[in-house]
Amino acid sequence: MLVERKRIVGIIGGLGPEATLDFFGKILLATTAAKDQDHLHLIIDNNPSAPDRTEAVAGIGPSPADSLACTALRLEQAGAEVLVMVCNTAHAFSSAITDAVQIPFLNIVDVTCEAAIKARPSLRRAGVLATEGALSAGLYEDALEAHGVEHVALGGASRVRFMELIGRIKGGDKSDEVRAGMRSLALELVDLGAELIIAGCTEVPLVLDDEDFKWPLVNSTDALVSRTIQYATYG
Amino acid sequence: MLVERKRIVGIIGGLGPEATLDFFGKILLATTAAKDQDHLHLIIDNNPSAPDRTEAVAGIGPSPADSLACTALRLEQAGAEVLVMVCNTAHAFSSAITDAVQIPFLNIVDVTCEAAIKARPSLRRAGVLATEGALSAGLYEDALEAHGVEHVALGGASRVRFMELIGRIKGGDKSDEVRAGMRSLALELVDLGAELIIAGCTEVPLVLDDEDFKWPLVNSTDALVSRTIQYATYG
Structure with a gap:
C-alpha cells in the first residue's frame, strides 16, 4: 500500500474566527478528496484572545x-510541520512566531504578492485593501517594492x-450595505490607478469576491x- | 476590568472534515460576539487519518x-480544558478518549438524547439516522433506553x-439528489412510528435541515x- 504522507499544517487562527473558518472551508474545497482520509x-x-493588532x-x-x-x-508541540496565520495585520509581529518555532512559516503577505505577480506578470501598480495596522507597518508596501x-x-x-467596515464584519455583519461599501473602496483604488486589487485582509473576502467585483482581484x-x-x- | 474567563475547547475533528467545518461555523454563529475577543x-x-469507524x-x-x-x-497538552468529538460513530471508541485524558469529554450521543427529550418531553419513539457502525455499537439504542x-x-x-449517501457526502456531494434521498430515509422512520428524528451522524445536517424536513428533527x-x-x- 502506497501511503501518501502529507505535512501536518498548524493554523494560527481566531484573528478573527470568521476568517479562520473561511480559510478552513476553502482548504477543504480546494482539496481533491473522495473520502475523509x-x-x-x-x-x-x-x-481570539490576542490583543487588537492595529492598536498594537x-x-x-x-x-x-x-x-x-x-x-x-x-501548534509545533502538537505536531504541526508548517505554520500559517490567517490574518495579514498580525504579520507585523511575524518575527515573534519565527523566533519561537523551528518549523517553517508561510507568510501570507509574501504568498499573496507572488500570486498577484503570477496573475499579472506586467503588474506595476497594485491597490491594497488593508487595515490601518498593516498599512502603518508597511507590510504590502515593502513586499511589493521588492517586486518593483x-x-x-x-x-x-x-x-x-x-x-x-472591518469592525462590522468582525461583528458578524456581511450585509449588502457592507458588501457595497467594500466594493466602492476597491473601486477607489482602481480610480487611483491600481491595475489589480489585493484583498490584503482576510476579512475582506468574506464580503468581496470575483463575482461582486469585475476587476482583477487577488485575495490573500x-x-x-x-x-x-x-x-x-x-509541492 | 472584568475578564470573563472561558474554558478552552478541544475539538477532535476530521471525522469527517466537512462536519468539523460545519460544527466550527455553527459555534461562531451561536456565539454572541461584537469583536474577535x-x-x-x-x-x-x-x-482525517483515523481509520474508518464503521469498518472497525x-x-x-x-x-x-x-x-x-x-x-x-x-489537545489536552495544547491546553484544552474540555473535549468534544464531531462524529457520532467514533463514540463507539469514546472510552479510548476518556482513558487517555484527565479533562471532561462531552459525549455527543448523550447530549443529543438530552436535547431530544427537552424538545419533546413526552417522547416515546425516536427515529435515528445513524451509520451502520453507530447502530451496531448500539450507541443511540442504549442512550435512548436509559430515558425510556x-x-x-x-x-x-x-x-x-x-x-x-454518507459516502457521497464525504466525497463532497451535497446535491439535490442526495438531499432528497436523505429526506426520504427520514420519512421512512416517520412511517415506522418515529415521533421525532435524530440526525445521529454529523454528516446528515450537511444535507438535511429543518427547512427541508417538516417533522421534529434534532441534529447532533x-x-x-x-x-x-x-x-x-x-453554564
Missing part, C-alpha cells in the same frame, strides 16, 4: 506578540471607512490556501 | 482507538442506502454546539 491534517488554534502597531494597545508566539509553539511594484492605498477618510486567503495545500503535499 | 478559544485537530466496529478494519486517544491527548425511549432504525436496504451537531458553548461559558 484524503484530506489534510490541520491543527487550528482559534485563539499604533502603540495604543498591548502587543499580540507573546500570544502569537505561544500559539505557534503550542508600486503600492496604492486608500486616503484618509476612506481608510477610516475601511476600518469601520485564496493565495494562502493554494500555497498551503501545495506545501503540505510536498 | 468575544469568541471562544477552540483548538481543532482536524485529523464491524471488525473488518483497524481500530481508530489509538488515533483518537492521541488526538485527545494532543424506543429506538427506531432503518431496515436492511435503507441502511445500505444511508451508507451510500446543533445539540453539541449548544452544550459546548454552555459548558465553555460555565
